[in-house]
Amino acid sequence: MAISRAECLALDVDDPIKHFRDEFVLPDGTIYLVGNSLGAPPRTTMAAVTRTVEEEWAGRLVGGWNVSGWYDLPLTTGDRLAPLIGVGPGQVVVGESTSIAIVKAVSAALGLRPDRRVIISDLASFPTDRYMVEGLAKALGGYEIRDLRDGEDLGEALSGALSDEVACVLLSQVDYRTGARHDTAAVTARVQASGALMIWDLCHSAGAMQVDMSEADFAVGCTYKYLNGGPGAPAFIYVHPRHQAEAEHMLTGWHGHAAPFAFEPGFRPADGIRRFTVSTPHVLSYAPLNAALDIWERVDLAAVRAKSMALTSLFIDLVEDFCAPYGLTLISPRDPERRGSQVGFSHPEGYPIMRALIDRGVHGDFRAPDVLRFGFAPLYIRFADVYDAAATLAEVLEKEHWRDERYQQRLAVT
């Protein structure tokens, strides 16, 4: 046996960041391995939302824009988030969704490289990234999208794809399906050496590990996964200071205007990162995110990463030990350095297996065509949870619970 449950309990006792679990609300009897899709709520979330509604909205009405700092929420929240991606104040704004942030980043990058007409995208990325690039290229006209293929070695793929025609490269630091993690410093340097600009999607890395975007040109990401900002929480965009005076994106809404309340007829971009805001911020959505950032301010990301690697390695060992006869195939890198904070196994009956597992209190998710995906948010997942999840998965497979008819029907959201 890889390790006993008692040994896992001992690991929990020695865990230097175990105290953070008490700061989150998790239903009893649930092992929540989907924090990589939607993080759990901090205990302070409910009070933060109530405060925003009662004190700021009901108490101050429209005065909230000035007095409660609503107008500047994209910038003030961006400054709080910046250290989590290794950058400084005045470099990040928070607002809209990641898909919209991709349009801002890519359109700004194309404007900075007007003589280059190729955008490199990765077919392994979460599809919305490619979809947004596709719409953008179609709207602008005259651009070619050069796709890296799923499963290709990134170094070799980039060798074939980079040229003096390439304006920008959009990649995810961590693959949403396999959890494979790229070396952002090396890839950024390589892309920039070719004269192109590097844009990172950090959806699956922000809050799961130390991230250093200080050399990247742009980065985007969501705040509802490891960062615990809540369903539909606003996304972030980082713009390197060297580009801020020149970079102009195509979503020229009035909040990004140099003088929004002058109501001028034409668009003039604001100075600095403010030009990357678009329009009225979703004020109520910033309350849970700022409650989560109160926690993140106290978190040592090196400790998060160390625990993340230990949790994911333990899960792989236990699943391979307990489930050996049942046809699961690991699709995540075995080397923890090359993984994010999630583990994927493929199985032809992946969908009903995941439904049966969720019914038994272990929540992972399924990604087409055949991937059982498990995310490990180190602030609230315990080593004993990992043990129990692997044991429950083994039981579902051994007893073939997944054959139950009700697990075959597909839900709208998987």
Ligand SMILES: Cc1ncc(COP(=O)(O)O)c(C=O)c1O
């Ligand atoms: C890597 C990645 N990029 C983008 C998104 C989509 O972001 P949104 O729907 O918030 O625009 C997701 C997840 O939904 C994702 O995993």
Ligand SMILES: Nc1c(O)cccc1C(=O)C[C@H](N)C(=O)O
């Ligand atoms: N953003 C999501 C949504 O609107 C509905 C359901 C799931 C999501 C997710 O975030 C999924 C996630 N990006 C993934 O990696 O699959």
